[in-house]
Every structure is written in structure tokens, then in C-alpha cells.
Amino acid sequence: MTESFSVLPVLMFHSIGNGASAAFRRWQVPPALLVEQLACLSAAGYQLLGLSEALSQPAGKHVAITFDDAFADFSTHAVPALRQVGAGATLYAPTAYVGGRATWLSAYPEGASPLLAWSDLRDLHAAGYEIGSHGHRHTDLDLLAGPELRRDVETSRRLLGAELGSPARSFCYPFGYHTRAVRAAVADAGFASACEVGYRIHRRDTSPFSISRLIVTGSTSPEQALALVRGGQPGVVPYLRRGTRTPWRAFRAARRGLRARQEPAVQEQP
Ligand SMILES: [Zn+2]
Secondary structure, three states, rough: HHHHHHHEEEEEEOOOOOOOHHHHHEEEEHHHHHHHHHOOOOOOOOEEEHHHHHHHOOOEEEEEEEEEEOOOOOOOOHHHHHHHHHHOOOEEOOOOOOOEOHHHOOOHHHHEEEOOOOHHHHHHHOOEEEEEEEOOOOOOOOHOOHHHHHHHHHHHHHHHHHHHHOOOOOEHHHHHHHOOOHHHHHHHHHOOOOEHHHHHOOOOOOOOOEEEEEEEEOOOHHHHHHHHHHOOOOOOOHHHHHHHHHHHHHHHHHHHHOOOOOOOOOOOOO
């Protein structure tokens, strides 16, 4: 059984609430279901922690809980659910959008969703939730030239440090995209870890700058959530997905040139 403890399953959530558009439903978990998903893990003996706290623990039966994008519904819907089961969590905020709306999601009605303000993030930080960086402008970092890439990553870390009073430790790649240059920029900015999507269970002996996460959706049953942390994302062959990334990046770069005329509609994750 020692082998199973050398892994750290990391779950990825976005919005918690009800009433998502059909296109966005995959990325929203109803609050009552979130309680059941987390309670099921808890009942199976897993301790639910924020990412940096989980990484700092000696190997054990832990699951890290992460939320991307800092939707305002984190405070209203996720926190009561987390409290109910005694779970910690890490929240990744795109710093340019704090207090604004999720306008990078222009392909979805959820682009109008409100995001947490700095005062909310300070309250959550004080309550023990980890606030990490989701980049500054929530942009495809792998498409940025070096200086622009570093400016985005460093700006987010500087703002989080100034607003929260302590340095941010964890980063989350917007849309999940990263390259060697992106990972280096994140490490050089002072972050200690960074999350991708990955669909695999993170192994503690691999790089902390490509921490793989498992997607929990609004249709993941509590039993399926437990199966995820035990066996990883079903139906996905990670090395095949990795093989599609380079041509997909070329496509995104080309599309970026067309962005003035045509908004992107396809994203790996919000
Ligand atoms: Zn995001």
C-alpha cells in the first residue's frame, strides 16, 4: 500500500452553483452535489486539503481540492460546502479580473459571471483558504513572447503578495496550457508549484510545475469522485492527449491573429 501514498490526487473545480448554460454545465457543480462528492471522499478516509498544504504533508491519504477562476460563487456556495466536510482548498485567481467579470469566457453566457473582489480574497485567505495565481490576464501563456510571458506571471504574483500580505505559492496555467518556457517563468517568479489539467493522478516524485488534476463536473456522482481519486480519469489516454497539443497550439496561434474578427469558441478548460 506504500505505493498508493506516493501519489496525490488533485481535483479541479470551477463554478459552484445552479443554472449554468448548457455549454458551461460541465464546469459547474451544484452545491448539494459538491457536499456529497467531498463527503464521500472524507468517508473513505481521505483528508481534503489545499494544494500547497497537501504537498507539504508527508505522503498519506490526502486529496487536494482546487478551484479555478475565482468565481464569486466560491464564497456563497463552495465555502459552506467545504465547511460542512471540514475541507481546505486552493483558489486560483486571474489577478487582472479580480472584482470584475469572467469576460475571457466570451464564448459562454458565463462570461458575465461576477468574480471575487480583493476584499473577498483577503477574507478567504484569513479563513485559511489558499489563494494562488491563475495568471494576470488569463491568457494562453504558451503563445506569449518571453518578456510578455514573464510580465504576466510576475504581475500576478506581485499583486497577490501586495493584496494578501504574503507571497502566493501556487500557480495554475490558464486553459491548462504550458511549455518549458512557461514553467521556467513560473518557477523564476517564485512560485513553488503549478497545476495543469493532465487527467492523471499526480505522482509526488514528478515535477511540481506540471501537477496533473482530475476534472470533477456537475454530473460526477459521489461514487465516481471516489473512483477518480483512486484510479484517475476514465476513458482518457494521457499520452494521446499530449500528442495533440503541438498542432493544437499552432491552431490557437493562427486563430489569435484572427481574433479581431472571430472569437475563440473552443477551450480545453475555462
Ligand atoms: Zn481559468
